[in-house]
Amino acid sequence: MSNEMHCDLAIIGGGLAGGLAALALAALRPDLSLLLIERGDAPGGNHIWSFFDGDVAAQDRWLVEPLIAHRWPQGHAVIFPGYRRDLPTPYNSVTSVAFAVHLRSVLGDRLLTGVDVVALAPDRVTLADGRTIRAQAVLDARGPGDLSALHCGWQKFVGHALRCDAPHGVERPVIMDASVDQLDGYRFIYLLPWDDHTIFVEDTYYSDTPDLDGAALDDRIAAYAAARGWRAQSVHREQGVLPVVHGGEFDRYWPASDPVARAGVRAGLFQPMTGYSLPDAVRFALWLARQPLDGLPAATRAHARAHWRQGGYYRMLGKMLFGAAPPPERWRIFSRFYGLDPALIQRFYAGRSTLADRIRILCGKPPVPIRSAMRTLLNPPG
Known part of the structure; x- marks a missing residue:
């Protein structure tokens, strides 16, 4: 067996971002040779990803x-x-089993x-078994980067x-x-009725730790x-733990000195307030x-940096949630x-809030004290 393989693009990480990237390229760029490399036994891990109809543009739904x-x-x-x-917006769930198949x-x-x-490296991947993959470009989609x-x-x-023994x-x-x-x-239960007798029950927390x-x-379930x-x-x-990002430094999370292209959560491509990544993974x-594959590291970093700038409003809301609202009262923010x-609401989850939306979310009787909110915005939580 040869210790060297070749392809145009090597995608590292078979989660949501890496898998969707591979599917899009397979359909739209059949001229490219690609490899999707996953450390687990199957792509997708053990997850359910859900989305509202409006999260994915009609022309991208395929x-x-x-x-x-x-x-x-x-x-x-x-x-509450x-x-x-x-609410009328239809809802959808992707299971890791369907994803892997x-x-x-x-x-x-x-x-x-x-x-x-x-x-x-930007042009090669070294595997633990000693093989090397030579590629025109490498895309790192292995999940979170340096969250510190x-x-x-x-x-x-x-x-x-x-x-259930009987219809739920x-x-x-x-x-x-x-x-x-x-x-x-902030604690809530999330329910997905898969059929009359089967229901997915998730106990979820917006927590400081x-x-x-x-x-x-x-x-509790x-x-x-x-x-x-x-x-x-x-x-x-x-089970899972997702970051809800309310501040930090993009240039530390993805240093300009890192020469490898990134995708997904590793690139910071998710809605900061919710940790919700499927709409950004599709886009x-x-x-x-x-x-073009030439210059892909710089192009993906510029794309992710623009997304970081656009997420400033959602990070501000996160500062208010975690810094100004007492934990037992956080539910009031979501209730309002x-x-x-x-x-x-739909545009918010898709990360596409308009200026009018942003004003409307903040106006009216505030669910947290104004003094606490202002103090948090000026001195965000660490």
Whole structure:
């Protein structure tokens, strides 16, 4: 077996960003030879990625349509103390199983799994088994970079898919059920009814720390299910900790001295306030398909730097959430937000808030004290 392989583009990391980039290039740039290299046994890991219909432009929908495992055309709901609101925007979920099946089908032997990367350069990849991949360009999509360069809160969660003995009675996704006890910051339950008897239940926190007590959250999910009267067995489990970025230095997160192109969370391409990355991953994949491989490191860094600048408003909101709102009261910020126009809410999640949206979100009776908010904006949390 030769110790050297060759391709035009090597993509390192088979998560959402790397996988979507590979799919876009396979469809739009069939002239390019590419390799998608994933250290796990399958691309995508153990995840569910969800999105609203408006998050992906109609002309771009073809890229994610084959990946959708569940769709709710009737819209979704939110629940807060004192009220429930049903919103009309359809909702979709991509499972890592559907993601992996489609990637294998499209890429075939262009997908390498179970492969550890030990070194990257702009034109080559060194694998742990001693092989070298020579490439015209290399794209690093391996997940978060140096988070110490950023000021972060954390969105952390444990989710279980529960198979119930009887119909669970939930007809549409519940994006936030914040009627639960408020613990460790802003807490809510996220519900995805996969079928009449199967429901995904996620216990989620906007917290000051990334510490995750998985066993405690398992118990809280079981208690929530029991309170709903669901006699159920867990058939799937996942957990995660996502950064909610409210400050920091882009040039430290991605130093100009790093000569390798980046994608996804490693490039800072996500909505800072939510940690939500699918809309940016789709946009980046289709942008990438239009770029020449020559000069890709500089082009991807310029793209990501522009995204960082555009995210300043969302980072400001994050400063207010984590710096000005007492943890037990953070739910009030989201409760007020979800009383606004559904189209505004949709643009917010897509990272496409207009100037009018931004003013509307901040105007009116504030959910946090003005003095605390101003003090936080002038002296952001570390």
